[in-house]
Amino acid sequence: MxxxxxxxxxxxxxxxxxxxxxxxxxxxxxxxxxxxxxxxxxxxxxxxxxxxxxxxxxxxxxxxxxxxxxxxxxxxxxxTSQFQGLTSTNPKNKITSKILKFNIIPADSDIERQLNLTPDSFVYDIHRVRYTNGQPTVIEQTYMPIDLIVGLNKTHLKNSLYKYIEEELNYKIQSAHRRVSVRKATEEEAQNLELQVGDPVAVAEQVAYFDNGRAFEYSFSVHHYNFYSAQFIVTK
Amino acid sequence: MxxxxxxxxxxxxxxxxxxxxxxxxxxxxxxxxxxxxxxxxxxxxxxxxxxxxxxxxxxxxxxxxxxxxxxxxxxxxxxTSQFQGLTSTNPKNKITSKILKFNIIPADSDIERQLNLTPDSFVYDIHRVRYTNGQPTVIEQTYMPIDLIVGLNKTHLKNSLYKYIEEELNYKIQSAHRRVSVRKATEEEAQNLELQVGDPVAVAEQVAYFDNGRAFEYSFSVHHYNFYSAQFIVTK
DNA sequence: AAGTGGTCTAGACCACATT
DNA sequence: ATGTGGTCTAGACCACTTC
The missing domain is CATH 1.10.10.10 (Winged helix-like DNA-binding domain superfamily/Winged helix DNA-binding domain)
Structure with missing residues (x-):
């Protein structure tokens, strides 16, 4: 050291x-x-x-x-350390997932820009609800380039995506640029998070990077208002 | 330089x-x-x-x-730069304040701990609604030690607290430790922010420090959900 | 005047990736 | 083998605070 x-x-x-x-x-x-x-x-x-x-x-x-x-x-x-794809924040908590969608689609212009892809690239289109000890806490919509995250299957999604990326693919995740805002839950979100339509949700939009600078993930997480908090230090 | x-x-x-x-x-x-x-x-x-x-x-x-x-x-x-007491984020926007409360009270144990005060200290107890171009965007509940922030009056509260602290008192604000969460608006909050009871709000709890390390402000801001967003970079 | 942390240097050696 | 960025040094000088 x-x-x-x-x-x-x-x-x-x-x-x-x-x-x-x-x-x-x-x-x-x-x-x-x-x-x-x-x-x-x-x-x-x-x-x-x-x-x-x-x-x-x-x-x-x-x-x-x-x-x-x-x-x-x-x-x-x-x-310390807020970085995690949710999994393993606290070893006492059991994280499970319901997969709503797992497709490969052509990147639209927004995704293409966010992930700096060449035109006509394909990305995984992953939609999951994640549960902490059975309680739905967050809905994640994730886009990742297929040529970067190879061999992904449903089993990985049931567990931790980040774990697969780091331990199986041996990439190093370095940082994420995150933007958080607040709004009312839509009907679909309410259903998945066991909320009423119009209840508060926190929305985090994020682009995550490997240590080689490649953007590998563009995601939106919609958090149940009772299960979201963030801490950070702001400097002048 | x-x-x-x-x-x-x-x-x-x-x-x-x-x-x-x-x-x-x-x-x-x-x-x-x-x-x-x-x-x-x-x-x-x-x-x-x-x-x-x-x-x-x-x-x-x-x-x-x-x-x-x-x-x-x-x-x-x-x-860049998210640090501001709200005022002057964007010079185009006109920031005004309504003062709901401006008192001096004995610090309770929570405030005492957050600001590291000696027992039986007094603090300002400031409650304001802040408007951006006439639209209520945030309710701020602020506690500050009276012996640190001297000579504060209602005029300062109408404008920018931070401006007073930096320009009049000549302190340098260095950083803030911020914790953000989400919940439903209470009736009082709804009234002040022109929302319905139960509408989403973002709550930021913050302790702010001078460059000499003294904690000078403990505050809660309750933000209208349409007027809150935060950006930060998370690293592993 | 004395002592603190802040900056800067010139150069050494190391860990790592590529050729 | 070469060359990159990462760490570390010993010491110089500067900016600032206190006495």
Whole structure:
């Protein structure tokens, strides 16, 4: 493991374990260079990750301090990582799927643009309802290029698409650009999510990328209002 | 301006202006060191910002490439920056406020924890409806420590709180930890947002921080479902 | 004046992909 | 074997805060 990641993890654990309390000053970078036997740039890199996490703040000319986040925030930071195709958020929960549609269709112009496809490409057209412990929580409409995600079948859809992509196809999923909005459930959505027509749903539109930069998934998820939340840190 | 920021901005403009097209290889870091007359670390720092923005991807052993984002994403990246207390998102829009409540109250235990206050602290208790071009879009319930945000009055609330904090009090707002969920509008919310009871609303709970790490605002915003959307990039 | 974190360098070595 | 980006160093200088 890289030095800066080791230092980052180590400091993170020390902070979350309460070794330093809120607003307390951390050791100076200079001193940590000595105790971690490293250079200033490396300490800085580790600390910048902690700043990104919202765990610490640095003041030039003064020092570095624990951010006064509260215990609820702490939990969030300990859990962390919102990235998942839903599956395996919490190992206690049982995720199942009902497949509404599983076709191969020509990409329309929107899909073509979103996935940067060449004209006349084909994509999977997947429509699933996903259940957490039997409760319908989200309807997913997914488009993926057939030449990228090969050999997909219904069994994979019953389980985790992402797992198939990562473990069987050996692609690395890197990031997703997500846009969230809110609206009323349509009749079809209401039926599938066990809601009334007009009840709230959260709609997430997303383009997901491999670590090689290829867009591999364009999807819409319509979430039951009781089973959606997102956390993120906004910076100026 | 710092060198790495200059290079970052310069490359960003060149990319957004279409100097390089999707999937095209960028010049190697090594070569850019020469053309920008700088060191590898500095180029890397600039490029890492572009990676964060989701504009480029780097492949070790291969090179650096423009990400194949589509034009809709491009627009988003050009606009960028979601941070605002609502005011001045778009200069064309006229933001007004109706003040429902403006009191000073003792912090309850939740507020105390969220803002990391000492026991028996007082906070502003501000309740506003905010209008965009006359259309009610969001109800904001805001708590702020009185000893941090001094001299607040109704005039400031009519306009932008954040503007007062930054321009009059000269604090620097750095980041906000935000949690978003969805539910049905209560009767009071429905009235204020010109909705029906049970219509969808997006609820954002947020703790905002100064650049010195102090939590200065704990707020709940209840958004009209037609006037809420959020964009963010999720990474693994 | 002294000490902090921020930037930058020039160069070393490493991990990885391609040829 | 070559060349890419990734990490790391030791030290320089800068911007900022505090004393």
């Amino acid at each position: 890289q030095k800066y990641l080791f230092i980052y993890n180590d400091m993170k654990n020390r902070i979350l374990n309460g070794e330093f309390v809120a607003n307390e000053k951390l050791p100076f970078e200079k001193d940590l260079c000595i105790s971690y036997n490293t250079s200033k740039m490396t300490i800085k890199k580790a600390f910048d990750l902690l700043v990104e996490d919202g765990l610490i703040i640095k003041k030039r000319g003064v020092g570095t301090f624990i951010k006064d986040i509260n215990s609820k925030e702490m939990e969030r930071l300990i859990v | 710092q060198k790495y920021l200059f290079i970052y901005n310069d490359m960003k403009n060149r990319i957004l202006n279409g100097e390089f097209v999707a999937n095209e290889k960028l010049p190697f870091e090594k070569d850019l060191c020469i053309s920008y007359n700088t060191s590898k670390m500095t180029i890397k720092k600039a490029f890492d910002l572009l990676v964060e923005d989701g504009l480029i991807i780097k492949k070790r052993g291969v090179g650096t490439f423009i990400k194949d984002i589509n034009s809709k994403e491009m627009e988003r990246l050009i606009v």
